Amino acid sequence: MAIKISHNLGLEIWNNNNFIRSNKTHLNFSGKLGYCLSKFGKTRSFSVMEDLKTSSLLAPEPVKNYSQELDVAVRAVQLACSLCQRVQNSLISKNGDGVQSKDDNSPVTIADWSVQATVSWILSESFGSSNVSIIAEEDIQNLSKAKAGGILKDVVKTVNECLAEAPRFGLKSPKMALGTTEVLEAISRCNSLGGPAGRFWTLDPVDGTLGFVRGDQYAIALALIEDGEVVLGVLGCPNYPMRKEWLNYHHRYHRMISKLTPPTSESWDKGCVLYARRGSGEAWMQPLLHVNKNLVWPNSAKPVRVSTIDNPSLATFCEPVEKANSSHSFTEGLAHSVGLRKQPLRVYSMVKYTAIARGDAEIFMKFSKAGYKEKIWDHAAGVVIIQEAGGVVTDAGGRPLDFSKGIYLEGLDRGVVASAGANLHDKIIEAVDASWDSSSL
Numbered sequence: 001m002a003i004k005i006s007h008n009l010g011l012e013i014w015n016n017n018n019f020i021r022s023n024k025t026h027l028n029f030s031g032k033l034g035y036c037l038s039k040f041g042k043t044r045s046f047s048v049m050e051d052l053k054t055s056s057l058l059a060p061e062p063v064k065n066y067s068q069e070l071d072v073a074v075r076a077v078q079l080a081c082s083l084c085q086r087v088q089n090s091l092i093s094k095n096g097d098g099v100q101s102k103d104d105n106s107p108v109t110i111a112d113w114s115v116q117a118t119v120s121w122i123l124s125e126s127f128g129s130s131n132v133s134i135i136a137e138e139d140i141q142n143l144s145k146a147k148a149g150g151i152l153k154d155v156v157k158t159v160n161e162c163l164a165e166a167p168r169f170g171l172k173s174p175k176m177a178l179g180t181t182e183v184l185e186a187i188s189r190c191n192s193l194g195g196p197a198g199r200f201w202t203l204d205p206v207d208g209t210l211g212f213v214r215g216d217q218y219a220i221a222l223a224l225i226e227d228g229e230v231v232l233g234v235l236g237c238p239n240y241p242m243r244k245e246w247l248n249y250h251h252r253y254h255r256m257i258s259k260l261t262p263p264t265s266e267s268w269d270k271g272c273v274l275y276a277r278r279g280s281g282e283a284w285m286q287p288l289l290h291v292n293k294n295l296v297w298p299n300s301a302k303p304v305r306v307s308t309i310d311n312p313s314l315a316t317f318c319e320p321v322e323k324a325n326s327s328h329s330f331t332e333g334l335a336h337s338v339g340l341r342k343q344p345l346r347v348y349s350m351v352k353y354t355a356i357a358r359g360d361a362e363i364f365m366k367f368s369k370a371g372y373k374e375k376i377w378d379h380a381a382g383v384v385i386i387q388e389a390g391g392v393v394t395d396a397g398g399r400p401l402d403f404s405k406g407i408y409l410e411g412l413d414r415g416v417v418a419s420a421g422a423n424l425h426d427k428i429i430e431a432v433d434a435s436w437d438s439s440s441l
């Protein structure tokens with residue numbers, strides 16, 4: 001029997017090289033012990049717990065703070081949020097005209113391609129294109145088709161309008177407007193394969209495109225992965241209000257046909273950007289930079305922390321809106337057996353990760369249909385933000401999500417569970433085990 005520390009800094013129990021399960025407490029080590037792990041690779045095996053205490057490996061922690069990468073990433077996501085807000089408003093006024101279907105029937109819009117081109121261009125300009133490797137959701141196949149000619153034109157226009165605003169965000173604009181070829185290049189450059197070694201960015205230009213086209217919640221998610229670990233994450237949530245109280249208001253606002261008068265723009269503070277750096281023990285939230293409000297960079301940022309609620313009867317869980325993306329009936333059964341009494345918060349996109357990191361909800365669960373493989377860009381940024389805000393994220397077997405295997409979260413056990421704390425998390429994981437066999441998943 002051996003105890004290993006996983007890359008997620010939780011404990012794992014192994015027997016003769018067979019994984020048994022993760023520890024129940026999901027200890028969140030930091031500092032010196034974290035350094036040992038980073039120095040010795042993804043897992044470090046200790047035959048007995050004593051080794052942890054007596055280990056002579058406790059050397060000073062090296063500083064690798066990714067501050068430049070984080071700074072550029074936050075600015076790029078702020079800029080992308082402003083792009084999306086404009087496109088969302090115009091899509092809604094065009095009654096959905098401008099939404100394309102991909103081969104798997106999922107929606108894609110001008111915003112998805114434009115954000116991908118813009119962020120790709122900014123990262124390349126900031127760090128040098130030969131140093132930047134990106135995995136992102138969109139490709140140019142659909143965009144290059146003859147019938148998408150009008151859309152391609154709109155994408156080029158949107159990217160250039162957006163990049164013209166870059167200096168307001170402390171970023172460089174191109175000297176001349178980008179041409180169609182450059183925009184297509186910026187999109188198609190995001191074709192890294194990822195994997196266990198080296199550094200790459202992962203981008204979901206619009207996560208929750210369905211929410212986006214419905215005028216509801218969506219997110220822009222950018223993360224940096226190094227040697228298979230997510231080292232920083234940024235989540236832009238343009239419709240997620242700075243203050244939780246406005247969330248309900250926002251929901252009603254979008255679901256009601258008759259328009260309510262929104263609160264005054266100052267108190268509304270619609271939209272936020274969350275970010276975190278691995279190992280810092282901190283996660284931060286900025287308000288959106290509203291270009292038309294004449295705000296200057298840098299915005300104020302405040303720390304966010306997960307909820308302290310660990311009593312299931314007081315906890316709220318969130319999950320995808322669409323039943324096709326996660327089984328509502330399975331989570332309903334889980335909620336019942338764990339003693340979760342509140343109505344689930346169903347929200348599009350990685351805004352769910354934001355809700356947990358900010359303490360607006362306590363649990364996030366996603367159980368996709370068998371055969372669906374989760375993609376790294378749908379989780380990377382959210383995972384590091386929740387972990388640094390004090391929460392726990394694992395698969396349903398209690399193991400860390402593995403970002404080192406390419407574009408998919410290979411080996412994911414049943415589903416993704418994120419919680420504000422270890423107590424709640426363990427209860428959910430146990431309940432999954434207890435009810436899985438009788439589920440139809």
Ligand SMILES: Nc1ncnc2c1ncn2[C@@H]1O[C@H](COP(=O)(O)OS(=O)(=O)O)[C@@H](OP(=O)(O)O)[C@H]1O
Binds near residue numbers: 137207
């Ligand atoms: N069949 C299936 N099962 C599970 N997940 C799927 C599936 N199809 C797509 N996707 C991915 O889900 C992303 C949206 O997840 P959400 O949690 O926002 O779902 S929901 O829109 O609230 O229902 C969505 O991200 P975006 O494409 O960026 O919107 C997809 O990557």
Ligand SMILES: [Mg+2]
Binds near residue numbers: 207
């Ligand atoms: Mg997505």
Ligand SMILES: [Mg+2]
Binds near residue numbers: 112204205207208209
């Ligand atoms: Mg997307």
Ligand SMILES: [Mg+2]
Binds near residue numbers: 137
């Ligand atoms: Mg998509």
